Amino acid sequence: MSVLLDSPVTDQPRTSRHHGRGFWAVAATFLVAMAYSTVPAPLFPLYVAREGLSTFAITVVFAAFAVGVVVSLVLAGHVSDRVGRKTVLIPALGLEIVSALLFLTSTSLPVLVVARVVNGLGVGMITATATAYLFDLHTRHRPGASSRRFEIVSTAANIGGLGVGALVSGVLAQYVSSPLSTPYVVLAVLLAVSVAAVALTPETVVRSRFSYRPQRISADHGDRAGYVAAATGAFTAFAVFGVFTSVSPGFVAGELHHPSRLLAGLVVFLVFGGAALAQTVTGGLAPGVRRALGLGGQAVGVLLVVAGMQVTSFPVFLVGGAVAGIGAGVQFKASIGAVTAMAAPEKRGEALAGLFFIAYLGLSVPSLSIGLATRFLPPTAVMTWFAAVVLVLLAAVGALTRKR
Known part of the structure; x- marks a missing residue:
């Protein structure tokens, strides 16, 4: 689910060590963000039992996520090339936290739909931006090296994160007393930590003026x-x-x-x-x-x-x-x-x-x-x-x- 982008004009790296640490910080952030997007999957039967939702209603909640992703990809998935990776990634993580808070407030169908739309908006911004950011940081940390590490890590964080989120959610929902809240609390905390990790990571894009248009x-x-x-x-x-x-x-x-x-x-x-x-x-x-x-x-x-x-x-x-x-x-x-x-x-x-x-x-x-x-x-x-x-x-x- 990732898009590989050509690296834009960038600033001079501070040190290779900082970019190496930043690479793994962004990789972990990418994994957490994608993991959050599949947290509701094992919980859907619980929503059905509590709210009396039909299978069709559950698929509407799921489809709301896809709508958010598409809208976000078209409107904001490409702007980090001009305004900076962190400028896009940090607000996107903020949207994911807002989505988690919405899930914690109510189990009603309208709230679930809105929470998934917000989740999708964040993921649409994160997928392209985090992938490009990882590529930038990899090339600063290991100039002239093969891109194999970047490809493996970005794939594992992106697609693998989707699987990890569902598994973690399923484990927590099975063994904790509040299955419809604990998984969201855990991931919200990890997302907040991720915001701090990204804030400490070196920027790789020189901000420039540009005429905005949707992708x-x-x-x-x-x-x-x-x-x-x-x-x-x-x-x-x-x-x-x-x-x-x-x-x-x-x-x-x-x-x-x-x-x-x-x-x-x-x-x-x-x-x-x-x-x-x-x-x-x-x-x-x-x-x-x-x-x-x-x-x-x-x-x-x-x-x-x-x-x-x-x-x-x-x-x-x-x-x-x-x-x-x-x-x-x-x-x-x-x-x-x-x-x-x-x-x-x-x-x-x-x-x-x-x-x-x-x-x-x-x-x-x-x-x-x-x-x-x-x-x-x-x-x-x-x-x-x-x-x-x-x-x-x-x-x-x-x-x-x-x-x-």
């Missing part, structure tokens, strides 16, 4: 078939992520008869943990091989998920989630690489913005559709239809890739 979004970048294939791949990858962070905890508690919040968090952790690990270990593979692994992993994974629900087997469901997460992670990395390679340098931001816009549609639209469909059909039947649609989209990606 342009474009899908016209020469290789139309290639762009459509990459965008469809990103859509399906985020569809898998969205389903596992919105409705899968309810499926685990209901259809699979495992109400444990720890297990709900573990499912989300395995999906995102598998995605992060796969993105890291497949970095050296050829684009075609990476795309094939992503397509195959997602296809096998969603089939296993459906099979697990059909036979009421939590282990099969769990393995399916992990395999689907691996495939989705590789698939998304392949899409980012394809778009980055095909777009002209001066239009790379537009191309990636368009890709992320479509990806976040994948994060929200399928989840909302599943939530609505479960009001009329059994959840297992709905997931079967979801798997069928994903397989069709994956086949389309494969056909378009071969056509190129």
